[in-house]
Amino acid sequence: MYQISELAAKVGLSRTAILYYEKQGLISGHRLENGYRVYSDNDLQRVRLIQRLQAGGLTLQECKVCLEAKVDKQLLRNRLKALDEEIARKQQSRLLLTAMLGEGDLKAWHQSLETVAPDAHLDWLIKQGFSEKEALRLRWLSKDMNEHDLYMADFMKVFETLERWGPGSEEDTRKALSLVPKAPRTILEVGCGKGLATTVLVEQSEAKITVIDNEQSALNQVIQRFKPEVISDRLETICASMTDLPFSNKSFDLIWAEGCAYIMGIEKALAEWKPVLREQGYLVISDMVWRTQTPSSEPIAFWKQAYPDIQCVQTRLKQMEKAGYQVIEHFPQSETARLNYYTPLSERVAELEPSMPSSAALKDIKHEVNVCTQFAEEFGYHMFILMKA
Incomplete structure (x- = not known):
């Protein structure tokens, strides 16, 4: 038998969380004559099983359903889809952060900003230390603030001998x-x-x-x-x-x-x-x-x-x-x-x-x-x- 503080320590939860689990019917402790609440080894294992289910993205209520009846596979499919979408968002976040640190390609990000928020994009580039001229060139030419200087050096090399910088007559x-x-x-x-x-x-x-x-x-x-x-x-x-x-x-x-x-x-x-x-x-x-x-x-x-x-x-x-x-x-x-x-x-x-x-x-x-x-x-x-x- 485990007192509430002992159970909480073993599963890494707070006393409040243990009491909430009990209130939701996930575990069933009982009170001794001395007034202490105690829990069985079965309660300990149910909490550990719940924690594994929660690691898959299930809510407490969904965990309860899985504990009391046959697993709802459609529920699991929905959770899997949501998890995949979250992973994709997290991966995009990681790619952006690494690119902003100079360890990846920012081109797609700059292009998307130019489509949805061009003025805010320009203001943000200027706040990053680019002059307005360079920020405008970055928007329309290099589209990558980490590679901008090299890109523009090559760009100007191409055009330095040409009379025209655009179509015209x-x-x-x-x-x-x-x-x-x-x-x-x-x-x-x-x-x-x-x-x-x-x-x-x-x-x-x-x-x-x-x-x-x-x-x-x-x-x-x-x-x-x-x-x-x-x-x-x-x-x-x-x-x-x-x-x-x-x-x-x-x-x-x-x-x-x-x-x-x-x-x-x-x-x-x-x-x-x-x-x-x-x-x-x-x-x-x-x-x-x-x-x-x-x-x-x-x-x-x-x-x-x-x-x-x-x-x-x-x-x-x-x-x-x-x-x-x-x-x-x-x-x-x-x-x-x-x-x-x-x-x-x-x-x-x-x-x-x-x-x-x-x-x-x-x-x-x-x-x-x-x-x-x-x-x-x-x-x-x-x-x-x-x-x-």
Whole structure:
């Protein structure tokens, strides 16, 4: 016979737990004449059996059912399913923690956050010590904060000799500018890159032009494209973020943004850039869109990771009107614009592959080239000419 304290010590439970087991009818102690409660060896073994059953995820009530009748196999199957699901969640938790410690791949986690909480994701990256520029690059390029520096070093190596950092053509830029109903006096070009569109804006307008980019090396190349008198008289370069424009409201007649607004999100760009435009000012913006209602599985998988917010043209038009813009005109970017970018990029990848066989950045760029070549008719950049309503 065991007193309650003895039984509790043997099974590793508290006196309160033993009394609760007795109250639930799982064990049956009795009181001696001296007032002490005692339990039999049978009670000890039942408690140990219950503990084994609980280790399988059963509740006390379910343990009682198993003790008093034939085991309910469906109950066990349900518990097994729940346990498997819990193990899977725990395994995901472990993988995340090891990845955040630099011992695993964070790419899938960053991609999932970009889909469900893009703004919170960006804020969190900045709190981890990344500048906004690096955080944005991590979101769209490396997608792994542990490997970001190496990834970006390889990425920049690929693009350092290329003139274009995205699809485009002077012809498309001229066409879009010609569709702006009123000649602008002031233009803000967002995400100017190396200044290819800037050149057209300077040549085809008489406006004073301010260009911004968060990459100073790109702005340096913009400056090299023009004579000093153009820089001093008509063109100003500013290293700044498109997410926080350093200008007062109603500063520009026209905002020009080719192939860059996706970085902060089209809807966010439409809202946050609008105050900088003068009344009935214009916005020319381009964005990657679906050109078919039934895209193939491979480009769907690619853009789900590379640009989860890719939409069809009609969806973008509705978003633009909802944001307070009148759509003046829109047209698909030309095949020439695509080839201007992907042909030299493909050649550059082939050139570097022998010396960078294990580069994740080069592998991703090669995959993009292949998808955007093989399925070129299914998606592409689209130019939108808008007026602030």
